Amino acid sequence: MTNLKEVARKAGVSPSTVSRVINNHPYVNEEKRNRVLQIIDEMNYIPNINAIHLKRGKTNLIGVVIPFSNHPYFSQLIQGISEEAIKLDKKIVLFQTSYDTDQEIDALEMLKLKQLDALIICSRNISLTIIEQYIExxxxxxxxxITHSKLRTSYIDHYQSFLTALNHLYEHGHRNISCAINRKKSTSSIERIAAYKDFCIEKSLTYNxxxxxxxxxxxxxxxxxxxEIQKSLNPPSAIVVSGDNTAxxxxxxxxxxxxxxxxIIGFENHKISKLLNLTTIEIPLINIGKSLFNQLYDKSVSNQLFETRLIARQSVKNINI
Amino acid sequence: MTNLKEVARKAGVSPSTVSRVINNHPYVNEEKRNRVLQIIDEMNYIPNINAIHLKRGKTNLIGVVIPFSNHPYFSQLIQGISEEAIKLDKKIVLFQTSYDTDQEIDALEMLKLKQLDALIICSRNISLTIIEQYIExxxxxxxxxITHSKLRTSYIDHYQSFLTALNHLYEHGHRNISCAINRKKSTSSIERIAAYKDFCIEKSLTYNxxxxxxxxxxxxxxxxxxxEIQKSLNPPSAIVVSGDNTAxxxxxxxxxxxxxxxxIIGFENHKISKLLNLTTIEIPLINIGKSLFNQLYDKSVSNQLFETRLIARQSVKNINI
Structure with a gap:
């Protein structure tokens, strides 16, 4: 296999000149550059890009940590991230964790070992303290x-969004309201449960x-x-479901x-919610994915709040109070 | 930053011995191996994994070419691929192409430049001739x-599957049958249209x-x-839709x-088809994703046919002939 030295010898230049040409380094004499490119072409020389990356200390690979690929919530994030990555010619390395912390650590370790330039965490199981050890x-x-951290964040206000949904039901006369959430201990669920508790207290409803x-x-x-709802002794008149998919x-x-x-109120404003006339709280997931990617290239660490909004359709009915 | 030479000096061994220890190479004296590992630990030395990969000529990165991430057809493939990749500790690099051939070539070029160990193509726009140039x-x-090629393939028989759907409708008395497909020039659509034409000829129905x-x-x-169907002058009594999502x-x-x-008959047996009681042709996409990954590590090139099957539900009604 042709190597860089052979190209240099044949072109009558030093190996470092060949290297500079390959790396698009300035300060290479135009005539030399053309000669090197011609020899590269003639000898069908394939520069070992890994070696180039090694020198530059960059891989152009961005890690993306997600629990599942085949869930619309996460696949919309991937879609947004990928759309932006293409623009900067970066590649996405997917860590599909199923919330396995070993897989999450794997991604962090690859960042540490410079196999990735940067990392996007869409959802995590591992503690924040561990993640923060890798920021350097x-x-x-x-x-x-998350604020007061060197993590770059794009986020929504889960507490306020959930409260908006609950209040919408209350305004339509509902007093017996249930919730359906995913993992109870996730940060988003903790905020949602807090909103539900506060809502019950404020409206003098029994929290259970x-x-x-x-x-x-x-x-x-x-x-x-x-x-589950059908077999309930006191079935709710309304339910807030934390994802359109389940809703x-x-x-x-x-x-x-x-x-x-x-x-029923769902979350996301996923395509299916429109077809089903499902009232939902819109979460701009594709734009959040785009932001998570672009923040990696911002000079300063930023925290981007994304607004959610209620989209009223036909799945919430008035009830006589 | 500590480098390999410093580790070697401190351990009193040659740099190549340190390298052999890091790479788990055999033929390293046990005592030396332990000494090197201890020094690595003491000095908190992080081996530059990219350099190791460079020497081994392996990156443990597998490219996956898909048009979109946020479509259940493709996200199921990614799910299956990722589940198998985790078992072998390989990472997935996602090329979300939107059928842009430049992006497809990008993936092939990264394989050529040894930035990827192998490549999985879930759907393509680029010609097969170009892909075949990269097999080496x-x-x-x-x-x-695809047979008679060095490409490893997992596939379904689109022609036969489509025919099964059409015959099912015929058996229920339907004679005015339409089809809905994706890109007309995709290989799967070509097979589906051929099946539809042959079906019309065999059953003496007018092809249009x-x-x-x-x-x-x-x-x-x-x-x-x-x-579209509503405004048709002669609306069909039945339609075969090439994906459950659209169905x-x-x-x-x-x-x-x-x-x-x-x-209506759909394809895939996606989760939603069960909830909607949609008759469908099941395509085992997660298993196909797993197979596409595992075939990369088979010694010989193989072609794996996956069976599809009709799942009859309530979206196909009998019609009086």
Missing amino acids: YGPISIFEN DNNIYENYVLLEDGYDLSK AGLLLSLNDDLKENLS | YGPISIFEN DNNIYENYVLLEDGYDLSK AGLLLSLNDDLKENLS
């Missing part, structure tokens, strides 16, 4: 509301842990959720009685 | 029915290009498709008349 090795952006359905995240989970599954699984009597 | 640089697997609706792939495309969108957008009178 490269920029890290995260989809989470049993009104919070946990671990509902997939489309098919909506079916299970409908069964859609729920809506499509309701029996005739619940279809008539259960109001 | 590393294993390439592709989700497509206008009965093939093109460029329908997204959930929301199903809404547009419903509008679901169509089903949810039908007006009362079509809801009563249009039979």
Whole structure:
């Protein structure tokens, strides 16, 4: 295989000149540059890009930590991240963790070992303290509301968004309201539960842990959720479901009685919510993905709040108070 | 920053011995190995993994070419690929191409430049001839029915699958059958159109290009498709839609008349098809993703056919002949 030295010898220049040409370094005499490029072409020389990256200390690879690929919430983030990465000619290395902390550490270690230039964390299981130990090795952006840290963040206000949904139901006369969330201990769920508790206190409604359905995240989970609600002794008149996917599954699984009597609000404004006329809180996930990527290249660390908004459709009905 | 030479000096061994220890090379004296590991630990030396990869000629990075991330068809493939990659401790580099051939070439060039160990092509726009020029640089697997090539393939029989769907409708009495496909010139569409033509000839039905609706792939495309069908002068009694996503969108957008009178078959057996009671042809996409990955590590080039099967639900009705 042709190597750099052979190219240099044949072109009558030093190996470092060849290297400078390959790296698009300035201060190479135009005539020499053309000669080197011609020899490279003639000898069909393939510069070892890994060697070039090694010298530059850059790989142009950006790690993306996500729990699952085949969930619309996360695939929209990936879509946004990828759209921006293409513009800067960066490549995305996907760490599909299933919330396994070993996989999360793997991504952080690759940043440390300079196998990645930077890291985007879409959702995590590992503690923030551990992530923060890796900030010195490269920029890290995260989809989470964290300040007082060197992490670059794009985030939404889960507390306020959840409260908006609850108040919308209250304004439509609902007093017996349940919630369905994903992992109870995730940072977003903690904010949502806090909003629910505060809402109950403010409106003088009885707060009950049993009104919070946990671990509902997939489309098919909506079916299970409908069964849970049906067997409840005191079924709610309305439910806030923390994702459109599950909300859609729920809506499509309701029996005739619940279809008539259960109001539903989802989150995301995923495409299916429009088709199903599902009231939802829009989360601009593709734009958040774009922001998470672009923040990596900002000179200063920033925290970007993304607004959410209620999109009222037909899945919330008025109830007589 | 500590470098390999300093470790060698302090351990009283040659740099190549340190290198052999880091690379888990055999034939290193046990006592020397322990001494080097101890010094590495004491000096908090981080081996430059990129340099190690450079020597080994391996990156442990596998490229995955997909048009979009946020479509269930492709996100299921990514899910399957990633699940297998984790087992071998390989990382996935995502090339989200939007069918832009420049992006596809980018992936192939990275394989050539040894920035990737291997490549998986889930869907392509670029010609096969160009892809085949890169086989010498590393294993390439592709989700497509190609034989007589050094490409490793996992595939389904699009022709036969489409025919199964058409025959199912015929058996239920349908004679006025339309199709909705994605890109007309994709290899899968070419097979599907061939199946449709042959079906029409065999059953003595009039073949008409206008009965093939093109460029329908997204959930929301199903809404547009419903509008197209509604304005048709001779609306079909049944339609084969080449993806559950669009089929679901169509089903949810039908007006009362079509809801009563249009039979629908989708493809994939995506989760939503079960919730909507949509008859579909199951495509085992997660398993195909797994196979595409594992084929890269097979010693010999193989072609894996995956079976599809009809799952009859309620979206196909009998019609009086």
